[in-house]
Amino acid sequence: xxxxxxxxxxxxxxxxxxxxxxxxxxxxxxxxxxxxxxxxxxxxxxxxxxxxxxxxxxxxxxxxxxxxxxxxxxxxxxxxxxxxxxxxxxxxxxxxxxxxxxxxxxxxxxxxxxxxxxxxxxxxxxxxxxxxxxxxxxxxxxxxxxxxxxxxxxxxxxxxxxxxxxxxxxxxxxxxxxxxxxxxxxxxxxxxxxxxxxxxxxxxxxxxxxxxxxxxxxxxxxxxxxxxxxxxxxxxxxxxxxxxxxxxxxxxxxxxxxxxxxxxxxxxxxxxxxxxxxxxxxxxxxxxxxxxxxxxxxxxxxxxxxxxxxxxxxxxxxxxxxxxxxxxxxxxxxxxxxxxxxxxxxxxxxxxxxxxxxxxxxxxxxxxxxxxxxxxxxxxxxxxxxxxxxxxxxxxxxxx
Amino acid sequence: xxxxxxxxxxxxxxxxxxxxxxxxxxxxxxxxxxxxxxxxxxxxxxxxxxxxxxxxxxxxxxxxxxxxxxxxxxxxxxxxxxxxxxxxxxxxxxxxxxxxxxxxxxxxxxxxxxxxxxxxxxxxxxxxxxxxxxxxxxxxxxxxxxxxxxxxxxxxxxxxxxxxxxxxxxxxxxxxxxxxxxxxxxxxxxxxxxxxxxxxxxxxxxxxxxxxxxxxxxxxxxxxxxxxxxxxxxxxxxxxxxxxxxxxxxxxxxxxxxxxxxxxxxxxxxxxxxxxxxxxxxxxxxxxxxxxxxxxxxxxxxxxxxxxxxxxxxxx
Numbered sequence: 001x002x003x004x005x006x007x008x009x010x011x012x013x014x015x016x017x018x019x020x021x022x023x024x025x026x027x028x029x030x031x032x033x034x035x036x037x038x039x040x041x042x043x044x045x046x047x048x049x050x051x052x053x054x055x056x057x058x059x060x061x062x063x064x065x066x067x068x069x070x071x072x073x074x075x076x077x078x079x080x081x082x083x084x085x086x087x088x089x090x091x092x093x094x095x096x097x098x099x100x101x102x103x104x105x106x107x108x109x110x111x112x113x114x115x116x117x118x119x120x121x122x123x124x125x126x127x128x129x130x131x132x133x134x135x136x137x138x139x140x141x142x143x144x145x146x147x148x149x150x151x152x153x154x155x156x157x158x159x160x161x162x163x164x165x166x167x168x169x170x171x172x173x174x175x176x177x178x179x180x181x182x183x184x185x186x187x188x189x190x191x192x193x194x195x196x197x198x199x200x201x202x203x204x205x206x207x208x209x210x211x212x213x214x215x216x217x218x219x220x221x222x223x224x225x226x227x228x229x230x231x232x233x234x235x236x237x238x239x240x241x242x243x244x245x246x247x248x249x250x251x252x253x254x255x256x257x258x259x260x261x262x263x264x265x266x267x268x269x270x271x272x273x274x275x276x277x278x279x280x281x282x283x284x285x286x287x288x289x290x291x292x293x294x295x296x297x298x299x300x301x302x303x304x305x306x307x308x309x310x311x312x313x314x315x316x317x318x319x320x321x322x323x324x325x326x327x328x329x330x331x332x333x334x335x336x337x338x339x340x341x342x343x344x345x346x347x348x349x350x351x352x353x354x355x356x357x358x359x360x361x362x363x364x365x366x367x368x369x370x371x372x373x374x375x376x377x378x379x380x381x382x383x384x385x386x387x388x389x390x391x392x393x394x395x396x397x398x399x400x
Numbered sequence: 401x402x403x404x405x406x407x408x409x410x411x412x413x414x415x416x417x418x419x420x421x422x423x424x425x426x427x428x429x430x431x432x433x434x435x436x437x438x439x440x441x442x443x444x445x446x447x448x449x450x451x452x453x454x455x456x457x458x459x460x461x462x463x464x465x466x467x468x469x470x471x472x473x474x475x476x477x478x479x480x481x482x483x484x485x486x487x488x489x490x491x492x493x494x495x496x497x498x499x500x501x502x503x504x505x506x507x508x509x510x511x512x513x514x515x516x517x518x519x520x521x522x523x524x525x526x527x528x529x530x531x532x533x534x535x536x537x538x539x540x541x542x543x544x545x546x547x548x549x550x551x552x553x554x555x556x557x558x559x560x561x562x563x564x565x566x567x568x569x570x571x572x573x574x575x576x577x578x579x580x581x582x583x584x585x586x587x588x589x590x591x592x593x594x595x596x597x598x599x600x601x602x603x604x605x606x607x608x609x610x611x612x613x614x615x616x617x618x619x620x621x622x623x624x625x626x627x628x629x630x631x632x633x634x635x636x637x638x639x640x641x642x643x644x645x646x647x648x649x650x651x652x653x654x655x656x657x658x659x660x661x662x663x664x665x666x667x668x669x670x671x672x673x674x675x676x677x678x679x680x681x682x683x684x685x686x687x688x689x690x691x692x693x694x695x696x697x698x699x700x701x702x703x704x705x706x707x708x709x710x711x712x713x714x715x716x
Contacts, residue, residue, distance in 0.1 A: 022638075022639055025639075026639065026641055026648070028680065029639075029648060029650055029661065029663040029678070029680060030643070030648060030663075030665075032663060032678035032679075032680050033648070033663050033664070033665045033676050033677060033678040034646070034665060034676065200455045201455065230451060230458070274641070274642035274647075275609055276609070276610070276611060276612045276642070291607050292607075293606035293607060293644050294606065294607065294609075294642055294643075294644065295642070295643055295644070296641035296642050296643060297641070298641065299641070299643050328524070329524040331524075335523055335524060335537075338524065367643065367644065
């Protein structure tokens with residue numbers, strides 16, 4: 001077994017509350033200088049003191065939660081609700097099981113969830129509900145319209161996406177980003193053949209993306225989440241040139257990761273953070289596929305699942321360190337354009353209709369905006385018009 | 401080119417141009433593949449039908465394919481030359497010429513089958529025919545191009561040695577046929593748009609990297625800065641971030657005796673960037689206002705983590 005080591009650094013997810021407040025304020029400041037054309041702020045919300053006052057007043061009146069935070073009162077949260085504020089998804093630990101009901105301890109306490117006959121359980125593979133045990137870490141997608149009835153349950157699911165740095169006979173150490181601890185991956189003999197069909201080169205320098213069962217300090221890899229690029233991570237092809245301005249909506253695939261904190265669980269990791277002001281979470285390699293417009297932590301991103309039609313506006317919580325080095329496509333519903341455009345936390349991925357064992361869904365992203373009166377990050381906005389565009393903002397009020 | 405009728409002349413010219421044209425495509429494809437390998441530093445970075453083979457065969461197959469293309473291209477060029485200098489002279493190696501052209505036809509026929517197979521089994525992969533330019537998923541155009549080149553190689557089997565056409569209307573006809581065939585190949589080549597795009601390409605502003613120092617320098621030259629400079633209370637901004645073509649810079653300020661923040665939006669343009677500005681009063685219960693003045697960036701505990709600006713320009 002490879003011994004884990006590596007330095008841990010900090011990004012926005014472990015920055016203090018003052019940082020979160022500052023990040024939340026960015027949207028207010030941006031709205032003041034580039035007011036959204038329609039919306040509750042009104043057309044008069046132009047630059048200047050009066051407009052700024054209007055912004056402040058509007059926020060105070062509506063009591064909007066800042067970006068990246070969710071007010072439980074506003075979101076109707078109850079015991080066992082997902083901390084990410086994604087309605088319809090529950091995360092927690094199984095404390096008691098029976099054939100029809102499981103009790104889950106989540107961030108907001110215990111909650112009993114009914115298991116109807118059609119409920120699907122994934123625990124290293126499709127399993128019977130009786131496979132759930134006390135202590136299992138689960139993600140539950142609720143039955144639509146029924147708050148305490150499970151539709152699908154994923155138990156102990158984990159994922160490791162990154163660069164192989166060490167390889168042993170049956171295990172490997174994977175670099176998943178500069179600010180995250182390196183992940184130990186154990187490949188059981190019965191899964192080796194299946195994994196090597198799509199990941200033939202399990203050698204240092206090559207990329208892996210495995211889904212499996214999370215153990216104590218390691219991942220037991222069982223399912224390949226994609227196909228392995230044929231080249232080493234350092235030899236990735238140059239990104240394609242972009243014609244004119246970047247597209248208003250960028251299509252690709254959305255993947256998921258295991259959230260590392262409340263801020264991370266509330267947001268979405270984006271592959272292209274401005275390198276000039278980026279945090280320590282830089283991509284693992286310099287390749288970009290596709291090239292995405294630069295944003296920053298705290299920017300709002302609308303992520304749309306093209307397979308289900310659901311869309312959410314989420315704050316960017318950090319850099320998707322491994323997303324830009326995978327130039328793969330998602331084939332969950334049709335073939336997506338090449339490249340990963342968003343890296344969602346598990347709860348967010350499930351809430352948007354993704355199945356964790358598939359690893360991705362076809363997605364489009366666009367720059368989102370949230371008016372002070374609009375719902376918090378976890379809310380659903382199916383079929384809503386595009387809240388923003390990946391084109392330059394409205395005309396500024398001054399000129400050098 | 402000595403045939404009396406126009407159709408016959410057309411056919412003869414069409415036959416004549418195929419060997420050098422096919423040779424050019426083969427050599428170009430090989431050079432593009434080599435360029436990709438040199439840029440990436442690995443033969444494994446190849447695309448295309450080699451990905452359908454077992455891993456251990458991919459590298460030798462990629463090398464073999466490249467070498468075969470170059471050899472075939474050179475052979476087509478060499479064998480098209482005549483023995484003499486007069487028009488109508490025989491090929492100096494007719495059997496070799498025929499063999500080379502048959503090999504080219506067989507090669508492109510295999511390509512048609514391989515690309516169809518690639519499209520069916522790995523629809524996400526580009527054909528890799530021209531290295532980095534062939535990254536688009538294999539489509540019917542690539543397959544049709546290979547089929548067209550198969551036909552071109554077949555009709556060239558009986559073509560005579562190549563001579564420059566006479567300087568009359570025959571030259572124009574010859575040139576027209578060459579242009580028409582090149583245009584047809586271009587239409588069937590997804591690589592052309594990629595090549596044109598890379599010619600004279602500059603990043604759009606959303607993708608452009610521009611140092612933060614330049615943004616701050618542009619800001620300090622602006623009229624908007626001069627308008628608010630007196631009210632700004634710190635040397636360094638307390639926050640800076642970017643969205644698409646704009647970089648936002650925030651400074652604390654005092655306005656009418658109250659704490660506030662002034663935000664500048666600076667366009668990421670190299671020359672004469674637009675600058676927009678707004679002032680937001682701080683709520684009395686905000687931590688920054690309660691402390692009497694906004695907290696400057698250097699006092700934040702995790703400024704690197706939250707992407708503040710202190711790390712990107714020197715401390716005063």
